[in-house]
Amino acid sequence: MGLKLARPGFGFVSAFLIALVTVSAGSLHAQDNSAAELRLVPRSAGEVKLSFAPIVKDVAPAVVNVYASRKVEQQQRRSPFFDDPFFRRFFGNPGQGDTKPKQRVQSSLGSGVIISKDGTVITNHHVIKDADEVRVALSDRREYDAEIILKDERTDLAVLKIKGDGPFDFVPFAEPDSLEVGDIVLAIGNPFGVGQTVTQGIVSALARTQVGVTDYQFFIQTDAAINPGNSGGALVDMNGNLVGVNTAIFSRSGGSNGIGFAIPAHMAEFVATASGQGGKIQRPWLGATVQLVNAEIAEALSLDRPRGVIVTNIFPGSPAEDAGLKVSDLVVAIDGKEVLDPDSFGYRFATKKLGESARFTILRGGEQRLIDISLAPAPETTDRDSRVLTEYSPFEGATIMNLSPAVAEELRLEGTFEGVAIGAIARGSTAARVGMKVGDIVRSINGDKITSTRMLEGVTKIPPRVWRMEIERDGKVSRIELRS
Structure with a gap:
C-alpha cells in the first residue's frame, strides 16, 4: 500500500498574490526577492479564484520535449525450417551471403529545460543515454537538432545545446536552499508523450535520501504528479524560477502515486556551469571518508540526536589533512548548512566551487570549531598510463x-x-x-x-x-x- 499525503487546501492561493504582483510589474523574474518571503492566506472570494496561468505562460516556452534515438545492431532471425534439406530444396537458402546484422532505431522521450537564451538545455542523463541523435521540440512546435555537451551519470544530469538561432526563452535558477516544505511548486513536462502538461503540488520533503537514482542522494520530494516522460522537466516555484529537475517517481503501477523526486536546481546549475568550462566536471576532493552517525554513536558522543557525519579516515597530503581535520571529528554543517548524513554531506561538499573554500563546523572533544577546507580537484599523483x-x-x-x-x-x-x-x-x-x-x-x-x-x-x-x-x-x- 502506497503512502498517502495530505492534500493541499486553499493555502496555494497565497503564492498567487506574489505571482500577480510580479506580472503587473511587467516581469515575473524582476520581482523583489523580499516578496518571496511573504506567505499569506486568502482573505476574499476573489483571492480564491486566482490562477497559476501567469506563471505557466512565463515558464512553459522554456520547457522542451527531448527526443533521443540510437541505432543498434540486430541479428537477422532465420527460420528453423531452412535447416531442413527438404525445405531448402524448394525455397533455396534465403539470406545466404547476407551476414551483416540489420540496424534498428531505439528511441526515448523525455523533457528538458532551457536555462539560457543561447539554447542551453538541462535534462536527465537517462533520457539521452547512449543516444546518437537528439532533437528538442518547443512548446510552439518548433523542432531543432541538439548537441550533447555534457553527460554526467553520477548526478543523472546532461546538458544539451540547441542548434538554432536564439534568443530562446529560458527559466532562471532559484536561489539555493530557497525552498521550504509546504511551498507550492509546478511540474512541467511531457508525460507519456501526450504533450506539454502542467501539474501542481507542494514540496513534501527536502533533502530526501535513499532514492537510489544518483550518487548524490539529495532530492526534493513533491506530490505534483510526475509520470514517465516528465524526466528532465522543470519543477518551478511561484516566482517562475527553476527549483528542481524532475527525475523519478515512487510507484508500484508505473503511474504517479503522489511521490515524485527532483534533483535540486543548485546541482543542475553546478553541472551546467561545468559544461561551459570544457565539458568536464571537476568536483572538490576532501581526501577523507565519513560515516553515518546512528543512535548508538550519538549517545556515545553525548549528542541530543543523531546528526552530522563522523570522519573515519584521512589521506596524507589531502585538503582535509592540510586543514587540520582529524579522525573522529564530527562534521555538523558546511558553510552554515546542516549536515544530516553522508548523502547530504556529499551534496553540500560536491556543489562547492573549486578555488574557494568551505567552512566546516565540527565537534571535537565536545567543543565546536570552524575549519576552512580548500576546494581543489583530486590530484593525479601517478600517471594513469591507460x-x-x-x-x-x-x-x-x-x-x-x-x-x-x-x-x-x-x-x-x-x-x-x-x-x-x-x-x-x-x-x-x-x-x-x-x-x-x-x-x-x-x-x-x-x-x-x-x-x-x-x-x-x-x-x-x-x-x-x-x-x-x-x-x-x-x-x-x-x-x-x-x-x-
Whole structure:
C-alpha cells in the first residue's frame, strides 16, 4: 500500500498574490526577492479564484520535449525450417551471403529545460543515454537538432545545446536552499508523450535520501504528479524560477502515486556551469571518508540526536589533512548548512566551487570549531598510463589505469590509491565474459603484486597456464582462479 499525503487546501492561493504582483510589474523574474518571503492566506472570494496561468505562460516556452534515438545492431532471425534439406530444396537458402546484422532505431522521450537564451538545455542523463541523435521540440512546435555537451551519470544530469538561432526563452535558477516544505511548486513536462502538461503540488520533503537514482542522494520530494516522460522537466516555484529537475517517481503501477523526486536546481546549475568550462566536471576532493552517525554513536558522543557525519579516515597530503581535520571529528554543517548524513554531506561538499573554500563546523572533544577546507580537484599523483589489453587473457578488452586520487574519484572508488584499476570494458570481450567490472582493482596475479599498467600488460603477453588473481571490488578482495 502506497503512502498517502495530505492534500493541499486553499493555502496555494497565497503564492498567487506574489505571482500577480510580479506580472503587473511587467516581469515575473524582476520581482523583489523580499516578496518571496511573504506567505499569506486568502482573505476574499476573489483571492480564491486566482490562477497559476501567469506563471505557466512565463515558464512553459522554456520547457522542451527531448527526443533521443540510437541505432543498434540486430541479428537477422532465420527460420528453423531452412535447416531442413527438404525445405531448402524448394525455397533455396534465403539470406545466404547476407551476414551483416540489420540496424534498428531505439528511441526515448523525455523533457528538458532551457536555462539560457543561447539554447542551453538541462535534462536527465537517462533520457539521452547512449543516444546518437537528439532533437528538442518547443512548446510552439518548433523542432531543432541538439548537441550533447555534457553527460554526467553520477548526478543523472546532461546538458544539451540547441542548434538554432536564439534568443530562446529560458527559466532562471532559484536561489539555493530557497525552498521550504509546504511551498507550492509546478511540474512541467511531457508525460507519456501526450504533450506539454502542467501539474501542481507542494514540496513534501527536502533533502530526501535513499532514492537510489544518483550518487548524490539529495532530492526534493513533491506530490505534483510526475509520470514517465516528465524526466528532465522543470519543477518551478511561484516566482517562475527553476527549483528542481524532475527525475523519478515512487510507484508500484508505473503511474504517479503522489511521490515524485527532483534533483535540486543548485546541482543542475553546478553541472551546467561545468559544461561551459570544457565539458568536464571537476568536483572538490576532501581526501577523507565519513560515516553515518546512528543512535548508538550519538549517545556515545553525548549528542541530543543523531546528526552530522563522523570522519573515519584521512589521506596524507589531502585538503582535509592540510586543514587540520582529524579522525573522529564530527562534521555538523558546511558553510552554515546542516549536515544530516553522508548523502547530504556529499551534496553540500560536491556543489562547492573549486578555488574557494568551505567552512566546516565540527565537534571535537565536545567543543565546536570552524575549519576552512580548500576546494581543489583530486590530484593525479601517478600517471594513469591507460592501456587497452588486446592479448587473449581474462583481461582482453579491458582498459586499465594506474590508480591515483583523480582516477579513484572518476571510478567512484574509496580508500585506495594503489594498484591498477579497470576503467572500461568492451562489450562482448573476454573481460566482460569472465565477469570483470569497471572499478575492479587488480591486486596480484600468481602471487606477484601488480603495481602498474605496464606490468599487467606484460603478464598478458606471456600468459600463465593458470591465472590466480586477487581482485578488489567494493572494498572486498576476492581470489579467483581461471585456466588459460
